Amino acid sequence: MLSLKGVTKRYGDTVAADDVSFTAERGQVLGLLGQNGAGKTTILSIMTGYLAPTAGTVTVDGHDMLAEPRQARRQLGYLPEVPPLYDEMTVRAALGFACELKMVVRADIPAHVAEIAAQTGLGDMLPRRIGNLSKGYRQRVGLAQALCGDPELLVLDEPTSGLDPRQTAEFRDTLAQLAKGRTVVFSSHILSEVQALCDRVIILHHGRIVCDSGLKRLQSGGGTRLRADILGEDKALLPALRGLPGVQRVTRLPSPGKGQLSVLLECGEAPVQPALFTLLTGMNAPLMRLQPVENTLEEIFLRVTSEG
Amino acid sequence: MRAIFKRELQAYFYTAHAYVFMGVFLMLGSVFFAVGNLASLSGDYPAFLWNMSYLWMLLTPVLTMHAYAGERKARTDQLLFTSPVSLTGVVLGKYLAACAVLLLTVALSLVYLLVVALYGRVYPGETLCCYLGFVLMGCAFLALDMYISARARTPVTAAVWAFGVNLLLWLTDVLSGAVNNKLAASALGFISPYMRYAPFQLGQLSYANILYFLAATALLLFLTVRALDARRWREA
Numbered sequence: 001m002l003s004l005k006g007v008t009k010r011y012g013d014t015v016a017a018d019d020v021s022f023t024a025e026r027g028q029v030l031g032l033l034g035q036n037g038a039g040k041t042t043i044l045s046i047m048t049g050y051l052a053p054t055a056g057t058v059t060v061d062g063h064d065m066l067a068e069p070r071q072a073r074r075q076l077g078y079l080p081e082v083p084p085l086y087d088e089m090t091v092r093a094a095l096g097f098a099c100e101l102k103m104v105v106r107a108d109i110p111a112h113v114a115e116i117a118a119q120t121g122l123g124d125m126l127p128r129r130i131g132n133l134s135k136g137y138r139q140r141v142g143l144a145q146a147l148c149g150d151p152e153l154l155v156l157d158e159p160t161s162g163l164d165p166r167q168t169a170e171f172r173d174t175l176a177q178l179a180k181g182r183t184v185v186f187s188s189h190i191l192s193e194v195q196a197l198c199d200r201v202i203i204l205h206h207g208r209i210v211c212d213s214g215l216k217r218l219q220s221g222g223g224t225r226l227r228a229d230i231l232g233e234d235k236a237l238l239p240a241l242r243g244l245p246g247v248q249r250v251t252r253l254p255s256p257g258k259g260q261l262s263v264l265l266e267c268g269e270a271p272v273q274p275a276l277f278t279l280l281t282g283m284n285a286p287l288m289r290l291q292p293v294e295n296t297l298e299e300i301f302l303r304v305t306s307e308g
Numbered sequence: 309m310r311a312i313f314k315r316e317l318q319a320y321f322y323t324a325h326a327y328v329f330m331g332v333f334l335m336l337g338s339v340f341f342a343v344g345n346l347a348s349l350s351g352d353y354p355a356f357l358w359n360m361s362y363l364w365m366l367l368t369p370v371l372t373m374h375a376y377a378g379e380r381k382a383r384t385d386q387l388l389f390t391s392p393v394s395l396t397g398v399v400l401g402k403y404l405a406a407c408a409v410l411l412l413t414v415a416l417s418l419v420y421l422l423v424v425a426l427y428g429r430v431y432p433g434e435t436l437c438c439y440l441g442f443v444l445m446g447c448a449f450l451a452l453d454m455y456i457s458a459r460a461r462t463p464v465t466a467a468v469w470a471f472g473v474n475l476l477l478w479l480t481d482v483l484s485g486a487v488n489n490k491l492a493a494s495a496l497g498f499i500s501p502y503m504r505y506a507p508f509q510l511g512q513l514s515y516a517n518i519l520y521f522l523a524a525t526a527l528l529l530f531l532t533v534r535a536l537d538a539r540r541w542r543e544a
Contacts (some may be wrong), residue, residue, distance in 0.1 A: 048390040052540040070392040084387035086315070088322040100311030101391035145387065155510075 001026045001075075001151055001183040002047070007056035009042050009207075016042040017053070018207040024200075026152070029179050031194035031215075032187040033301060034204035040187035041081060044157045047185065048078040058256035060153055074103065081158045083142025087131030090282070091141055092121055094130055095148060102149025112148070120174055121153070136167035140174070148177065155176070156186035161194060172196060191298050203304050211304045225293040226265045227253065232285030234261045241265065244279060246272040256288075264293065268279040312401025313408075320371070320409050328503040329370045330413045333363055341420045350373065351428030352506025353421060354509045357438045360417070361505055364449040365478055369470035371406045372453035376536070377466035389540070395533045399454070403529060406450045414443055434511035444521035445501050449474060451528035477501055 002024040009017040017039045024030045034040045045051040047058055049065045049072065058065040063072040082207050086094060095113040104112055117123050120140045125133065130141060139159065146154060159175065160168045175184075178199060194201055195215065202212035230237055234252070241250050241263060249266040256262050265272065273290070279288050320326035331367055340359045344350065379385040388398050408498045452460035460466035475499035481503055497503050501524075 048386075050386055050390050050540065054541075068396065073390060073392045076390065078386065078390045080383065080386045082383045084382075084384040086319065086384055089315075090320060093318075097311060097315050098387065098391075099400075101387070101393055103392055 001028075001061055002185065003059045004043075004047065004056075005015075005057050005059075007043065007046055007053045007058060009051065010054045011038075013106055015207050017046065017293065020056070020204075020207070020209055022202060022209065022212055024183050024185055028180060028200060029184045030183060030186075031198035031201045032204060033189065033194055033201055034187070034192070035185060035189060035305060038204040039207035040204055041157055042207070044078075044080075044155055044185070044187055047168060048076060048080055048155050049073055050078075050080075051245045061162065073153050074149065077146030077148070077154045079142045079146040079154075079156045079159055081161060083138055084145070085138060088129065090129055091117070091133075091144075092125055092126040094141060095126075095144055098145040098148035102151075104149050107112075112150075114183040116144045116147045119147065119178065121170070136171070139163060139167070139171060139173055141172070143171075143178075152182055154182050154184045154186075156184065158187055158189070160188070160190065170195075191301060203301060205305045211300070224267045224269070224272070226272070227289070227291045227293050228263050228287060229256050230261045230263070230280060230285050230287055231259060232261060232280075236283065237261050237285060238263070240279060240283060241276075244272060244275055246270050246275065257286045261286065309393070309397040309401040309404075312388070312398055313405050315366045316375075316402050316405030317408055320405065323374075325370055325374065326409050327411060328532045329367055330416065332370075333360075333367055333413050334416060336363055337417055338421065341423075345420075347426065351424050351430075353424050353430065353435055354438045354511070356420065357442050358505075358509050361442055361445055361502070362478070364446045365474040366471070368410075368446065368449040368453045368474065369467040371409055372450060372457045373463040373467040374401050374457075375454055376458040376532075377460040378457075378463040379383065381462050389536075395453060395536050399529055399532050399536070403451065403454055403532075406454065407447050410446050410450060411443065412441070414446070430512070437508050437511050437513050440513070441505045441517070441521075444508075444518065444525075445505050448501060448521045448525050448528070451525040451532075452477075455535065458532045458539075 004023070005021050007017055007020040008015070020039075020043055032040050032043065042051065042222070043115055046053045047065075049058075049069055052066060058072075060072040060263075061075045063075070065072045089097070092113060095116060096109055099112055100106075113126070114123075117126055120143055122137070122140055124228045125137055125141075130138065132139065143159065146156070160171050162172060172193065175186075178184075179197065186197070198215055200214050201211070202209055238250065238252070238261070241247060246267050247265050247270060249268070251264040253262040253264055265276075276290075277287070337360055341356055344356055344359060345352070376385070379388070390396075421430060421435065452473065453466075456470045456473060457463075457466040460469060477500065480496045481500040484493045484500055484503065487493050487496065501521070506521050507514050507517055
């Protein structure tokens with residue numbers, strides 16, 4: 001559905017995007033993560049044709065954004081970080097205008113506007129002037145504009161930025177509904193949001209992709225992490241655990257109680273549980289708890305951005 | 309293009325821009341008419357339109373300052389420039405909407421002509437010719453100021469630059485009579501929209517002058533498209 005190949009954007013000596021390449025398949029929800037200034041907005045602006053890349057190509061459904069902009073943009077709905085809203089217009093007029101821009105057949109516009117308003121929770125707001133709306137509703141109008149013309153690709157730049165927690169939760173629910181059957185690319189620096197909505201995560205740092213992976217794979221880190229609480233002496237247990245086949249790293253955690261050892265075992269793909277049970281039985285060290293631990297997105301994000 | 313035209317035209321009337329433009333135009337027009345025609349009992353309508361033509365220089369920035377610079381500042385241009393509408397469509401839609409406000413304003417000024425017709429004599433051919441030049445010059449100023457708006461970052465800078473450049477064009481008329489160098493004088497005369505408008509005021513329908521205004525307008529609209537396209541390549 002969407003393909004970026006070697007996209008680079010330079011402003012003088014500053015490189016805002018450096019050789020960025022990825023594809024997004026139909027129906028995929030892709031989160032673009034990065035610190036402020038990592039190049040997220042630049043990439044999204046290039047993806048939507050608002051900016052032209054210094055080098056590289058963007059294609060949407062096989063149409064090159066520079067060579068065939070009309071065909072490419074027909075497939076695209078874009079909600080920038082600041083929603084592009086005309087304050088003097090009513091919500092109905094703004095959505096009608098967006099439909100006309102997206103070449104929706106004139107006779108179909110009223111029904112299309114009503115449908116989008118219902119999807120985005122704007123049904124009662126249609127006669128209201130945009131300038132009088134709250135931040136949350138303005139964001140919804142921005143999203144509704146992006147949905148005009150029923151685009152297959154939705155590009156959202158920090159869509160919940162500036163919303164209060166309740167508005168954020170409501171907006172996320174709406175997004176989750178709208179994402180069904182569409183390709184969605186959205187940028188955020190709110191990790192829980194990406195975790196809640198995305199199938200795949202791309203982490204940008206200084207304009208470069210430093211991580212591109214499915215969320216589940218990213219969280220498992222390509223192996224297994226286990227927390228084990230063991231009753232026994234740490235002096236004997238720690239070297240034994242480190243020598244266990246399949247265990248790559250053992251990290252000591254704060255002890256949960258007197259005479260107990262708590263450790264984080266970072267293992268490969270192969271299960272280590274049978275060998276662990278055998279070892280502890282042999283050492284007469286009862287296992288009090290064994291719990292799989294997922295990589296949090298925060299940990300992954302901090303790791304890859306500090307490495308970058 | 310049609311959608312842009314409709315939205316822009318509505319926006320002019322939903323906001324104060326069209327009212328300021330029309331209000332100041334008619335207010336100053338009334339002063340010119342009262343002083344130049346009523347007080348002196350003169351039916352010289354071309355002279356009235358000549359005075360009115362200086363108002364384009366002052367007022368066209370009001371219609372153009374928000375066209376691109378305002379959209380850029382409010383970031384609403386992101387909706388237009390990521391939609392399937394071509395840049396040419398955007399530019400023409402916006403330009404024609406501004407022209408529509410200008411034409412409506414000119415239509416309202418016909419009330420002065422009605423007064424002259426009631427109490428004096430109107431020469432239809434001469435008046436039509438004057439109005440043609442008057443409108444062509446106004447539309448050319450709009451195209452120039454639209455281009456300046458496309459280059460500016462904020463509406464205020466767009467308005468100040470537009471007014472400055474408009475004033476400079478008026479000065480070309482003054483300077484062409486003041487410089488000693490023949491080549492410089494003829495170059496300034498060639499550029500000056502006021503010298504191009506002067507024959508219309510005398511009732512002379514010159515194709516060269518019509519072509520001058522039309523070509524200048526087309527060139528400036530083309531440059532506006534290019535300026536907007538160039539922004540995509542260098543915008544930070």
